[in-house]
Amino acid sequence: MRFEAFSSSELAAYLRGIPAVHARLGDDSELQVVEVGDGNLNYVYYVSSARDPQRSVVVKQAPPFLRLVGEGWPLPRERMEREVAALRRFGALCPQHVPRVYHADSEKFLIVMQRLDSHRVLRQGLIDGIVYPHLADHVSTFLARTLFHGSDLYLAPDAKKAAVGGDINTELCRITEDLVFTFPFEDDPSNVYSPALPAAAVERLRTHEPLRRAVGEMKWAFMNHAETLVHGDLHTGSIMANERETYVIDPEFAFYGPMGFDTGAFIANLLLACYARDWHDRVAGRDPAVYQRWLLEQVAQVWHGFAEKFAGLWRMHERETGRAYIGGPADTRAAEAFREDFMRRLLADTLGFAGCKMIRRIVGMAKVAEITGIKDEVVRARVEMRCLRLAEALLVQRRELASIGAVAALAAQVLAEPVEA
Amino acid sequence: MRFEAFSSSELAAYLRGIPAVHARLGDDSELQVVEVGDGNLNYVYYVSSARDPQRSVVVKQAPPFLRLVGEGWPLPRERMEREVAALRRFGALCPQHVPRVYHADSEKFLIVMQRLDSHRVLRQGLIDGIVYPHLADHVSTFLARTLFHGSDLYLAPDAKKAAVGGDINTELCRITEDLVFTFPFEDDPSNVYSPALPAAAVERLRTHEPLRRAVGEMKWAFMNHAETLVHGDLHTGSIMANERETYVIDPEFAFYGPMGFDTGAFIANLLLACYARDWHDRVAGRDPAVYQRWLLEQVAQVWHGFAEKFAGLWRMHERETGRAYIGGPADTRAAEAFREDFMRRLLADTLGFAGCKMIRRIVGMAKVAEITGIKDEVVRARVEMRCLRLAEALLVQRRELASIGAVAALAAQVLAEPVEA
Numbered sequence: 001m002r003f004e005a006f007s008s009s010e011l012a013a014y015l016r017g018i019p020a021v022h023a024r025l026g027d028d029s030e031l032q033v034v035e036v037g038d039g040n041l042n043y044v045y046y047v048s049s050a051r052d053p054q055r056s057v058v059v060k061q062a063p064p065f066l067r068l069v070g071e072g073w074p075l076p077r078e079r080m081e082r083e084v085a086a087l088r089r090f091g092a093l094c095p096q097h098v099p100r101v102y103h104a105d106s107e108k109f110l111i112v113m114q115r116l117d118s119h120r121v122l123r124q125g126l127i128d129g130i131v132y133p134h135l136a137d138h139v140s141t142f143l144a145r146t147l148f149h150g151s152d153l154y155l156a157p158d159a160k161k162a163a164v165g166g167d168i169n170t171e172l173c174r175i176t177e178d179l180v181f182t183f184p185f186e187d188d189p190s191n192v193y194s195p196a197l198p199a200a201a202v203e204r205l206r207t208h209e210p211l212r213r214a215v216g217e218m219k220w221a222f223m224n225h226a227e228t229l230v231h232g233d234l235h236t237g238s239i240m241a242n243e244r245e246t247y248v249i250d251p252e253f254a255f256y257g258p259m260g261f262d263t264g265a266f267i268a269n270l271l272l273a274c275y276a277r278d279w280h281d282r283v284a285g286r287d288p289a290v291y292q293r294w295l296l297e298q299v300a301q302v303w304h305g306f307a308e309k310f311a312g313l314w315r316m317h318e319r320e321t322g323r324a325y326i327g328g329p330a331d332t333r334a335a336e337a338f339r340e341d342f343m344r345r346l347l348a349d350t351l352g353f354a355g356c357k358m359i360r361r362i363v364g365m366a367k368v369a370e371i372t373g374i375k376d377e378v379v380r381a382r383v384e385m386r387c388l389r390l391a392e393a394l395l396v397q398r399r400e401l402a403s404i405g406a407v408a409a410l411a412a413q414v415l416a417e418p419v420e421a
Numbered sequence: 422m423r424f425e426a427f428s429s430s431e432l433a434a435y436l437r438g439i440p441a442v443h444a445r446l447g448d449d450s451e452l453q454v455v456e457v458g459d460g461n462l463n464y465v466y467y468v469s470s471a472r473d474p475q476r477s478v479v480v481k482q483a484p485p486f487l488r489l490v491g492e493g494w495p496l497p498r499e500r501m502e503r504e505v506a507a508l509r510r511f512g513a514l515c516p517q518h519v520p521r522v523y524h525a526d527s528e529k530f531l532i533v534m535q536r537l538d539s540h541r542v543l544r545q546g547l548i549d550g551i552v553y554p555h556l557a558d559h560v561s562t563f564l565a566r567t568l569f570h571g572s573d574l575y576l577a578p579d580a581k582k583a584a585v586g587g588d589i590n591t592e593l594c595r596i597t598e599d600l601v602f603t604f605p606f607e608d609d610p611s612n613v614y615s616p617a618l619p620a621a622a623v624e625r626l627r628t629h630e631p632l633r634r635a636v637g638e639m640k641w642a643f644m645n646h647a648e649t650l651v652h653g654d655l656h657t658g659s660i661m662a663n664e665r666e667t668y669v670i671d672p673e674f675a676f677y678g679p680m681g682f683d684t685g686a687f688i689a690n691l692l693l694a695c696y697a698r699d700w701h702d703r704v705a706g707r708d709p710a711v712y713q714r715w716l717l718e719q720v721a722q723v724w725h726g727f728a729e730k731f732a733g734l735w736r737m738h739e740r741e742t743g744r745a746y747i748g749g750p751a752d753t754r755a756a757e758a759f760r761e762d763f764m765r766r767l768l769a770d771t772l773g774f775a776g777c778k779m780i781r782r783i784v785g786m787a788k789v790a791e792i793t794g795i796k797d798e799v800v801r802a803r804v805e806m807r808c809l810r811l812a813e814a815l816l817v818q819r820r821e822l823a824s825i826g827a828v829a830a831l832a833a834q835v836l837a838e839p840v841e842a
Contacts, residue, residue, distance in 0.1 A: 152641070152644045152645065157591065157594065157595050157598060157644070158591045158592075158595070160644075161589050161591045161594070162589075162591075164585070164586075164589070164647075165585075165586045165589050168582050168583075168585070168586050170578065170579045170582045170583075171579075173578065173582070174578050174579070177578060181748070182747070182748040183748065185747065185748040185749060186748040186749040186750075187749075188748075206749060206755075207753075207754075207755065208755075209754060209755050209758045212747055212755035212756075212758065212759060213755070213758050213759050213762050215747065216746065216747035216759040216762075216763075217759075217762065217766075219746075219747065220573070220763075223573045223578070223581075224573065224646050224647055224648050225645050225646055225647075226585075226645055226646075226647050227645050325637065325640075326603075326606065326633055326636065326637035326640065327602070327603040327604065327606040327607040327609075328606060328607040328608075328627060329607075332628075333628075333630060334627075334628065334629075334630050334633035334634070335633075337630045337633065337634050338633060338634050338637040338638075341634050341637070341638065342637075342641075345638075
């Protein structure tokens with residue numbers, strides 16, 4: 001099956017033939033097609049009724065190659081199938097935070113879904129300093145509901161094992177294995193270092209043993225710990241939000257992996273956003289401390305919200321079935337002690353993965369706009385140094401940092417320390 | 422496909438039609454068929470040429486139900502396919518310690534393989550006090566070669582992921598999940614307690630929080646950590662040995678699981694054998710200390726041999742590819758530090774799984790002959806108490822027990838302590 005991008009008129013004609021989409025867009029014979037999206041991986045279109053622009057959908061076409069490079073960088077066509085399956089699964093578990101899928105066509109590498117027209121990509125919103133009053137609550141709900149219900153804590157063993165076998169996502173996992181856990185720690189040609197970043201900081205990523213040991217352990221966990229269906233790429237660019245609503249998009253990296261990979265990805269991106277304020281607020285003539293404090297509060301709140309909701313779902317399930325995961329009746333002290341251990345280990349995993357995700361955004365190929373947008377090279381390097389310093393501490397001290405409060409305090413401390421760059 | 426057990430003449434006729442088997446047994450028109458085996462799960466036959474009894478094979482027929490109970494306890498027919506696949510895989514990696522498969526027929530639930538006629542089941546050999554001079558060397562070779570080559574340390578990510586998806590073994594994993602990690606720690610009707618075992622010891626398995634937390638963590642690891650193709654049931658009844666050779670048999674429980682489950686199973690069974698000597702040697706008028714010391718030496722030697730060979734295969738692979746699992750070139754200090762951490766964690770896993778395997782053999786449904794064979798109820802209960810005490814210590818202290826020497830010392834200490842039963 002060769003991929004061909006639709007022209008606007010071809011896309012409009014195609015969509016008119018799909019009853020579910022037609023119902024959504026109405027009888028209007030004219031459809032407006034506008035291409036949007038960052039264009040690295042996919043083609044994304046807004047399609048709306050010319051007569052009633054409120055009636056609209058988003059169409060995402062994922063070619064079997066990296067759009068940025070072309071057919072020379074093939075991507076598996078299964079990624080669209082994985083994305084559709086994950087959107088449907090997450091949507092069933094948490095409909096309030098996942099866009100609805102109206103139609104999917106794996107022959108055409110295409111998916112038609114709910115348009116989020118009053119929402120913006122969260123990363124951009126954070127760059128603009130927007131306060132989202134419900135963000136931590138919404139994201140923690142998404143995390144708790146999806147991570148719990150895909151795991152052995154909820155699913156019967158046969159259903160879980162079938163899901164593990166069905167959700168293998170080899171090619172996109174390989175991208176993460178390489179770009180998050182391997183290339184940033186070696187002299188790989190895909191790495192991109194910002195001009196003023198001291199060579200010693202790069203050297204440290206390759207040679208500092210406690211860091212390398214910790215990253216190796218996280219890589220092993222990523223590749224082996226098939227705990228639940230994770231989103232697999234839950235950074236702030238995979239979230240669309242406004243002040244009332246929050247949606248998680250783009251789960252094409254979804255696979256059975258460690259829960260902490262999703263919680264860690266989100267927290268890592270809050271921390272990157274926090275450290276980047278030193279530039280964005282100062283050029284806007286604002287004190288960065290205010291929004292930085294809000295961002296660190298979100299780190300604590302999303303973890304607290306997640307931990308409480310996850311443990312709550314777990315307790316409720318054990319009460320309903322009358323049986324604890326560890327055996328014996330629900331509500332014993334032993335069952336609760338195991339749950340506390342579990343959440344502690346999950347926090348340690350979260351911090352380890354957060355550290356890896358921060359480092360790859362500083363020295364790896366794929367950057368984040370809040371940092372690449374820092375025009376002053378020296379300021380940017382200072383921000384990057386702080387990110388690396390915090391990431392290393394999160395990785396190396398992940399089991400000692402016994403609470404998310406201690407994490408937020410550590411992040412504040414690293415933010416206050418001088419860096420030389 | 423209904424299962425029907427062969428009569429001797431039907432089996433002989435069937436085997437004559439299989440060229441690979443025919444070549445093995447020779448042209449002799451008469452085949453001798455003798456049923457052997459414990460009969461709980463499978464039908465096992467020795468088939469030999471009447472003219473030249475040296476020419477012989479073993480035939481294992483695995484009905485799709487528990488033979489002991491009948492069709493009322495169905496077992497998946499896939500277990501024979503899993504066993505054949507694992508025998509072939511392990512045989513390719515370690516031919517000197519795995520019986521050759523001559524023929525497999527999944528329609529007939531049947532496998533024809535190398536007859537080990539001068540070998541005995543290791544458990545029985547240990548009950549008889551036989552010293553196997555090469556046992557630790559052979560078993561550690563098997564463990565190192567199989568556990569390493571199925572993992573991400575060796576396989577390319579796509580090959581590993583395909584193997585994980587292909588080796589899912591739901592029904593037999595469920596048996597382990599229930600019988601090893603769950604039922605022994607609750608009031609399950611399948612548990613069998615020996616008459617003189619104090620009620621307090623049973624109660625402790627259900628209520629002692631540090632133990633329950635540790636067992637819960639091992640259960641989670643068993644169900645989630647898809648590290649390598651493990652044998653899955655590597656007790657001393659799954660090994661056939663004489664003083665020169667050692668073969669690993671019966672890998673029907675094979676699946677992608679944690680490495681420590683195999684190393685732990687073997688060590689657990691050495692420890693059970695060790696503690697049971699108090700009866701077997703005393704009734705034979707021997708000092709148990711001599712063979713107990715030999716058994717504890719095997720615990721240390723099998724781990725040392727395994728750790729050295731596993732790390733050696735790993736180093737060699739990294740040198741050959743020029744690349745470390747954690748990224749960067751082979752032979753860096755960071756790569757070696759990660760390897761040391763890995764082996765430490767693997768020892769902790771080994772001890773945790775060993776503890777679970779010991780406990781299930783004391784209070785669970787499936788017992789071991791060296792303990793059920795103790796006729797004196799009070800002596801048996803004392804042996805069982807010691808096994809439970811050591812198992813608990815292995816589980817709870819698994820991360821503090823920093824070397825296998827410390828484990829052997831602990832085992833010797835528990836052996837020397839008085840127990841009341």
